[in-house]
Amino acid sequence: MEVRHFGPMLRPLYSARRGVQMTGNTVWIKRLALALGAGLLTVAIGAQAAWPDKPIKIIATYQPGGTNDIMARLAADIWSKALQVPVLVENHPGSSGNLGTELVAKAKPDGYTLLAGTFGPITTSPTLYPNLPYDPAKDFAPVGILASVPNVIFVHPSLPVSNLAELVTLAKTRPEPLKFGIVYGGTPQFLVAQLRKTTGIELLEIPYKGGTSALNDLIGNHLDLYIDNLPAVLPQIRGGTVKVLAVASQARSPQLPDVPTTAEAGFPDVEVSAWHGILAPAGTPPAVVERLNQTLVQALHTPEVRARIEQQGGTVVADTPEQFQGFILSEIARWRQVILDNHITASN
Incomplete structure (x- = not known):
């Protein structure tokens, strides 16, 4: 029927x-x-x-107050104005920046979750961490680099040194080693490795999850020595709560014209700069990546934004997604060789 x-x-x-x-x-x-x-x-x-038609989230992989956080908030400000939607920054520190980076690598590739990427989690973690749960070369769609920033070597004001040479002498003659704060995987780890290799000094490493905690401990006189990106420590340098010895760059910083470079201080092989950029999850629509890049680059070329970066001690980069991808691949290969040649691990 x-x-x-x-x-x-x-x-x-x-x-x-x-x-x-x-x-x-x-x-x-x-x-x-x-x-x-x-x-x-x-x-x-x-x-x-219609993209974007809801808030965009930028994941910062280190603690609030550091350069990674500063650059994430700069990008958020740029895009909130250019795209006319709220752009929020969320801090997910942990595992040398790898925790927040993994969150973005596994996020939905719709243009609403972005990464404030930087040196450690993108360029050195693939070699330092054999079981890394993401692949920086494959799991991201690079948007663009905002800026490169130099590192500075600084100490507590009570330490009886006024330059890098005196610091090395003190480290070699003092009975107990100088206490050095370190966040593994970032540029400061490689800079201090260069300093050790060049001078033979011994330091007592005190590990931290983020630079803000280490900086606070140095200000509180719980550390003797620390190295960080210039933007993160510039207010403390100007305020006199830390004493800067050298800028680890090829040229003096316009923000610290009286501070010598490491080369001028007699240590030309001690130099590592950091970069800060934005990445999206792999698979994000190319049109979305292109729009993010174009609005970012346009803002970076304005006198207002350029001045904000330069006042922090950085240098504007403003590249294309293709240039950023090529840079990432070359940096991974370059630092992999440095790590292997110098037997550097995630804890030394």
Whole structure:
């Protein structure tokens, strides 16, 4: 009985399959299917064209107050104005920046979750951490680099040294080693490795999850020595709560014109700069990545934003996604060789 009941509705489809002229029912079904398909296509195109239509989130991989956080908030300010949606910064410190980086690597690639990427989690972690749960070369769609920043070597004001040479002499002659704060995986770890290799000094490493905690401990006289990106420590240098000995860059910083470079201080092989950029999860629509890059680069070329970066001691980069990707690949290869040649691990 059920077959006889549905037979009249199915017969036109059977006839069409045999090549018989289609009935009105069949024509109506095909027209409905076409209309639905066209409607879905219009909705999909409209949804893509509407990006962004909700808040965007930038994951900073270190503690608030550090350079990674500063640059994330600069990018958030740029895009909130350019894209007319809220752009929020969330700090997810831990595992030398790898925790927050993994969150973005596994996030939905829709343009609403971005990474404030930097040296350690992107360029050195693949070698330092054999079981890294993400691949920086494959799991991200680079958007662009905001700036490169130099590192500075500084001490507590009570330490009886006024330059880098005196610090080395003190480290070699003092009975107990100088206490040095370190966040593994970042540029300061490699800078202090260069300093040790060049001078032969011994330091007592005190590990930290983020630079803000280490900086606070140095200000509180719980550490003797620390190295960090200039933007993170510039207010303390100006306020006199820390004493800077050298800038680890090829040229003096305009923000610290009286502070010598490491080369001028007699240590030309002690130099590592950091970079800070934005990445999206792999698979993010190219049109979204392109729009993010274009609005970022336009802002970086304005006198206002350029001045904000330079006042922090940084240098504007403003590259393309393709240039950023090439830079990442070259940096991974470069620092992998440095790590292997010098037997550097995530804890030394």
